Amino acid sequence: MSLTQHEIVNQLGISRGTLHRILIGSPLVKAATRDRVLGELEKLNYVPNAIARGLKMRRTNTLGIIGPAAIKMANIDKVNALHLASRARGYSVMFGYSNGSPEEDAQCIRELRARMVDGFVALGRGLPENIPQYQDIQKAGIPFVSLYPIPGLQADCVYVDTRSAYAELTKHLIKLGHTKIGLLLDASASQFSVNRELGFRDAMTAAKLPIVDDWIIHVTPDGASEINAENGETHIWHISDYQYGFWGASLILAKRQRPTAIVCFSDEFAIGALRAADLAGVRVPEDLALVGYDDKDSAKFARVPLTTMHQPDNEVGTEAVSLLIDRIDGKLPPKPVVRPLQAKLVVRDSCGSRLAKKR
Amino acid sequence: MSLTQHEIVNQLGISRGTLHRILIGSPLVKAATRDRVLGELEKLNYVPNAIARGLKMRRTNTLGIIGPAAIKMANIDKVNALHLASRARGYSVMFGYSNGSPEEDAQCIRELRARMVDGFVALGRGLPENIPQYQDIQKAGIPFVSLYPIPGLQADCVYVDTRSAYAELTKHLIKLGHTKIGLLLDASASQFSVNRELGFRDAMTAAKLPIVDDWIIHVTPDGASEINAENGETHIWHISDYQYGFWGASLILAKRQRPTAIVCFSDEFAIGALRAADLAGVRVPEDLALVGYDDKDSAKFARVPLTTMHQPDNEVGTEAVSLLIDRIDGKLPPKPVVRPLQAKLVVRDSCGSRLAKKR
DNA sequence: ATGAAAGCGCTAACAC
């Protein structure tokens, strides 16, 4: 165990008050005493007990991150950004690691609250069934910031506007001359899927292009195209997004009429789709353009480097943490602050635009 | 803020002692009282304050995970496994998020110790410069388990035996008839690179095959022009492993004499190498066999599905956490327990073995 | 079978 203030005080022959004043840099201490004590402290390698401090201050300088599989691969960059931003502000981070079921979710939140986290950031799969838990946090008056808009919840929110991102992605394809465009999505009713589809439809409608239901696939774990609500698999999220993309693209490619371009849920979806196209002998981008989302490292090194949307993950992390801490510090007016951030189009080869230029 | 025992006691007209006995399930309480209180507790939704408990018990049920960039993509599966295993045992997890410099590393450990984590698990990059920090933990008598062997440190250790894994990988290539085999590694002096090279040499030597220095590449960041400085990503480990693999393979392919197979540091390295081969017009696996390590999701969906070694990440996580907690509980004799686990060969297309069969 | 009281390491209000 580490040294305690009690022990130090005894050893140096000063009082707890004086020691504390020195520790917080109060000027009400004789300079000589301060310098001596500071020197000793250094030598003794004293590190204050954050648990005791937390108990006393009712403030632990710890942030809780929640959401099913918060550390899932797809979120790794946001998690990193959150971590870095928290550290920069002197905060630590704890994850509530749940499988996504409302029960486990609630349990995670309970554990984190028991550990007196100062605030929560929600970085989930955007599933409606998790909303009640978040409402509980709000009701308890614990600062809470979400990384995606949560319907029915008036909460602080820093998010990437996927709707307009998907509109932009789709518009890019349209500008390239595509008129037959498909969409490959996660089957869940998550905000992420919903907003992606909205953005896609925005662009198609604006361009007066037909939206073909056959080409809008919500991929389910069994590779079927219908939403399978009764599939009670708790670990659906263990199936890789590559696999989903592969299944979904296979489905579209098997149709009698094919689109000439597919907008994908993520880079992983697109890479899975790319593989399906390869196996089916469909050339990308010549016969089929593909675009992803996220701009993961893998996008750049795919067989056909992916055109995709780059998310400002660092900004999301910094802003969210900053917002949350300001809220914790009571620096913000009650009104929730909602801060949409924009993704940026990254053009590579998979959309065929470089091909077009060559011609 | 949540309810405290004090408030509950007042409200229900019992004493703190009785409440506590009920909470820990002691039989020394009148059944009627217990049932009544339990019911009320449920209604009140009481959740014990883990911070206060931790202070009193000198035990927080929290594990600290350390190592530079602990959550770096490459470690995500182990991190997940650790998390899951910890939760299953009733423990939470905190990360020490450092950039890898000894100073930041030490700072992370200090913060985690201040938060009274019950034990540490080291999941680093295997760099020698981090060893002193780990020694400090040991000296402080805090339980510590490492996920890779640390030279000069007698510590509990659960690890995947990369040396024999790389021997097996290399042997597989040799069995396929390759005699000219290259090796693509991280330039750091990490245990990971060192052991991979050792395993490679084991197999080559056993087969009496020449080890060509020209074909053993330790890729450095300056192996090419661009570093991701644009996103404020100043640290070397922000460069993707795909990029390293790409650079490294490009280097090998530029040699006058080429190997017919390359053993890569990871799946990401292999995918980067695959891309380099594609751009150079080198056919994989016909002209060049490539094998990876990790069996990431991406390995299966690479342009040429990767032959690779699958790591028992779940087992690593479970064993390590189990070992650490047993150590915390004082259930183990002083002697460090060292538990090597074996990776498993997964044969796909990139090694050319399926091709060979077809012939 | 139940209650009272001490104390984990820290902070802050109050006294000297």
Place this chain on the structure above:
DNA sequence: GTGTTAGCGCTTTCAT
């Protein structure tokens, strides 16, 4: 300027 003291919410020993 410096020292003393009362808790933060919990567990545990000792009385009753």
